[in-house]
Amino acid sequence: MSNNIYENEAWWQENGFDWANEVDKRRAMQPLYGIQEVVLTSIFSNMPKQTKVLEFGVGFGRHAEYLDMIPNVEFYGVDQSPTMLESLKERFQSRQDLINRITLIEPRSKLPFPDNYFDFVYTVSVLIHIQPEHLSGILAELVRVSKHGILHFENNFISNSTLQFPDHNGCWQHSIIKEYELIGQSCTLMTKVSDEQDLYYTQLTDIWPKGHLENQVMFSRLKLMDQRIRPNILKFEGEVGWRTQELKMRIEKEIQMTSELNEFQERDIQNTKEKEAINKRILEQELKINNLIDENNEKTVILQNKITEETQYKEENLVLRSRVIYLESRLHEIESSLAWRIINKLRNMDRIYRLTKPLRKTLHIIRKLKKNDVVSVDVLPQNMIQESKNDEIKYKELIGLLSAVPYEKNISIHQPEWLGVTNSTNELFSFVVPVKELLDSKEIKYIASLINNRKPLSITFSGFAIGYFQLAKMLKELNPNLSLKIFWHGNTTHMYEDYSWYRYQEIIQLVNEGIIDAWGFAKQSMATLYERKGFPSFFILNTVNLDKEILRKPIQVEDKIVRIGVYASGNTWNKNAFTQIAAAALIDNVQVNAIPYTSRMKEFAQQLNIDFKGIENAVPREELLNQMMTNNINLYVTFSECAPLLVLESLDMGVPCLTGPNHHYFQGSPLADYLIVSYPDDPVEISKKIRVALQNKDEIIRLYQEWKVENNRLAKQSIETFLGGER
Known part of the structure; x- marks a missing residue:
């Protein structure tokens, strides 16, 4: 290995002392850091006594701080950055024994340890700072000093190494498995614990296979926790980002306005001086006018012109003062604005602290259990017996x-x-x-x-x-x-x-x-x-076979009103409620019944002169069916569906129901021509389908009864095939 210092290595040698502060900020925003510590604690706590562990790239001692506390682990660390190790020694002044096991090395040099000296070697977010052409030599050296295996908490799996971004004079994503193959070793992926990184393991002996290192339950829970927490943090960061940008624009505008205000103030001072000078000249001119007014009319005209100029100066001064008052009020509005208050609150980072509470609580519990040992529970205490009784009541x-x-x-x-x-x-x-x-x-x-x-x-x-x-x-x-x-x-x-x-x-x-x-x-x-x-x-095919006995018989009303039901569950765009209401507006003497509906739907219907009725909230199935039964036709013309039950429920009660072209119902049946709307966003087409369906209601219900027999047979067959036998 060469001892030439490359730019990426030099950056860390010079800038490592303050890296601990940067990591502390990231730990408050990224679950990954806590997950790394939980996993390493879990793995090494299960090792036998006097297990020697080496961290390649120990840095300021983030992992050394807690791994060295595990009684059965003898911790060692190496790093090529003197500023990093200076930070470590300052942090652990009272732990001289640990400092004695930390070694400063030359970049890409042979490690100062004999072959097979350590039971395990590991890295955490270190290989990203190594150039691809140097990686195989470093991995070979880690294999040399390790007895049982090597762990890597590094970038997600990729097929080929690539430059990720130029920060710190170069950060790379490596094909770690391929790099090990180049030196004759086999490296595998362990169970994933975070979306941001993969955990790699190179097994060197049969004593510690991968399965003995993994805690499947804990690993899966950590991944789930990462998936739950990280989106909220990203969402929060996004909100802070645009609000910060908005505030930045406001601040820039404020600076500009302040600059203008300063200019106006300077001009105001200048105007005041000019005003004083003018007033002085006016007095002088007034004295002269009083002395010469009777003698020289021409001089009087000149003096009047000068008075006019003074008046203009006064008017300009009033305009400037008004502008100053306006700018002062705008400045007050900025300081009282929501964005300004938000940025002041964000300085305390209270919300971020609360968001990371579950992660910190998990770390605290695991460390406490590992430090004190878990007490075996061979006998159920009385409170657990009581919990069992409570469960029986609850369930x-x-x-x-x-x-x-x-x-x-x-x-x-x-x-x-x-x-x-x-x-x-x-x-x-x-x-x-x-x-x-x-x-x-x-x-x-x-x-x-x-x-x-x-x-x-x-x-x-x-x-x-x-x-x-x-x-x-x-x-x-x-x-x-x-x-x-x-x-x-x-x-x-x-x-x-x-x-x-x-x-x-x-x-x-x-x-x-x-x-x-x-x-x-x-x-x-x-x-x-x-x-x-x-x-x-x-x-699996859906089917509907309603018990008509549980439904109320509809009251037959002899009138010319066309009752149309609109039952889009939810107010999202894909349920298409407004288009269906618009289609109903093209039917004469129409009355729309909607469940559930929003105030906007009702207002839209009233604007189209529709007699609009319904219920604002969702209702039990039996009540909904009774409402549907009273209509001449029901609508469920949506943009996206799987197999909507409402269509079949309506037909099973003898009421035609239009639907969109997004499911398998009525394929090969004339019902498709009667009930399927080809263009769900076209209210004119829907209204035409309504008229045709109303005119052919008896034929539609007859065709449905025929189709239902075959659908029931296929539904029963599909569920039996799915279950592998009887339902």
């Missing part, structure tokens, strides 16, 4: 529902607050159990044990709520032979929503880990997509 309804499920049956779980998913689940599955979002690990464990006690053949998650990911893992842990499935009611448009996106990531992980063996979709194109990509994909 009395769930226990009752599960007790009604026979042993060894297929069970479907759903979020009961999702009405569309709930209705679909009840139509398709024989044994249904409602489970709301789960936020507590003890709660998840308790519910998993209740479900497992029924010895189910399979569990289907119909929809995927928060906590279902952990519930699936717990159920699989309790019974490795249990078949777990997911029925996904969404499509790719839902990826815009954070909630759906993160649940989708959890599903992908469960499928890749082999925990989920079947993935069903309500939208046919979604099932086809994931089948072609190699996933265990199934298409």
Whole structure:
């Protein structure tokens, strides 16, 4: 290795002393720093006594501070930056024994240790500062001094090394696995704990395989925590960014106005001096005028002209003073503005501190447990027995529902607050159990044990709520032979929503880990997509078979009013409520019934002279069906759907329902010509479809009854195929 100093190495040698302050700022904004410390603490706390660990690139001692406190670890560190090590020694003045195990090295030089001297060597965000042509030589030297293995907390996996950005005279992303292959070693990726970095492991002996170093539960929780916290921080940073930019513009404007104000003040002073001089000249001229007024009319005219000039000066002075007052008021407005107050509050960084509270709490608990050792709990204390009794009371309804499920049956779980998913689940599955979002690990464990006690053949998650990911893992842990499935009611448009996106990531992980063996979709194109990509994909058809006895018989009103129902659930653009209201306005004697509706929808309808009625909030299914039954026709012409139940519910009650061209219903049936609107954003086309449907109502309902028979058969077949047997 050469001892020439390159620009990137020189930067760190000269600027390392203050790096600790920069890292402290980043720790308050980036979960990654805490995650690194938790993972390293977990790995090295499980090592045997007198385990020698070397940090290559120890810096100011961020990791040395806590790893050296682990009793079974003998910590060492090396770094090529004297300013970094100067910072370390200042921070750890009272820990001379640790300082004695820290060594300053030359860049790319042979490490001052014999072969196999350390049990483990690791790096954290260090290789990014090494030029690609130097990396293989440095990795070979780490292999030489390590006995069992090498860990790297570095950039996410890439195929080829590349310059990421020019900061610090060069920062690179490396193909670490390929670099190890060049020196004859095998490097693998460990379980991911953060979206920002990957954890690499080069195993040198059979004593410490990768599986012995990973804590799967903790690693997955850390990743989930990173995914939950980091978007909020990024959002906060974005808000601060544009507000800071706005404030910057205001400050620049304020500086400009202040400059103008200073100029006006200077001109005001000058004007005052000129005014004083003019007044003096006026007095002089008045004396002369008094002496000469009778003698020389010409001189009097000249004097009057000068008086006119003085008046102009006075008027200009008044204008300037008015401008000064205006600028002073604008300055007061800036100082009283929301942006100014926000930037003052941001200086305390209180919100950032609160946002990182979960991360700091996790670190505190883990360090405390590692320092004091975890006490074994062979005997349940009295308070845990009481908790068990409380659980039985809290979940009395769930226990009752599960007790009604026979042993060894297929069970479907759903979020009961999702009405569309709930209705679909009840139509398709024989044994249904409602489970709301789960936020507590003890709660998840308790519910998993209740479900497992029924010895189910399979569990289907119909929809995927928060906590279902952990519930699936717990159920699989309790019974490795249990078949777990997911029925996904969404499509790719839902990826815009954070909630759906993160649940989708959890599903992908469960499928890749082999925990989920079947993935069903309500939208046919979604099932086809994931089948072609190699996933265990199934298409499940929705069906509706209403119990007419539970519905109120509609009161037949003999009038000429055309009653149209608009039941777009939600006020987002894709539900297309305003276009459907506009279409209804083109029908004579129309009355619109909307559930739920917004004040804007009502105002829009009234502007179009529509008799508008309805309910502002969502209602139970039975009440909604009773409302739909009273209409001549219902509308559900939306831009994006999977398999909307409302269309089938309306037809099952004998009321035609128009819908958009975004699902598989009525393919190959004349119903498609009657009910499918080709252009959902065209109110004229929708109004034409309304008239045709009203004229052919009896034919539409007859065709639906024929179509329903075949759809019921296919729906039953699809769910049996999905479950691998009976429902």
